Amino acid sequence: MQLTAHIKEAADGCLTVGVIEFPLLAVQAKNVSEIPAAVSESAAVLTGRPVSDFDVSVRY
Template sequence: MKLTARIRSASDGWLALEVIEMPGLEAAAKRFEDIPDAVRAAAAQSTGRPQTEFDVDIAL
């Protein structure tokens, strides 16, 4: 499943993320390169599907 992460805010060294295709799903990452893994983990926890089923793009 294709997901698009958007950085909602950045403070205290954390990036707060929202997922466009899954309203209400939020994740957080310390570094930009950690965004895909953070979103996959949040989506997997929310849906019960394996993390490998999610392909994450980052909207800038």
């Protein structure tokens, strides 16, 4: 499943990221390279699907 993540806020060394396909899902990451894994893991918990089912692209 393709997910599109976008940075909502960057403050105090932390990025808050939203996901277009899951509007209520918000994750935090310390840097941009951590975003795909953080989003995939959170989406897996939310849906009960394996992490490998998610392909995350980050929109800046």
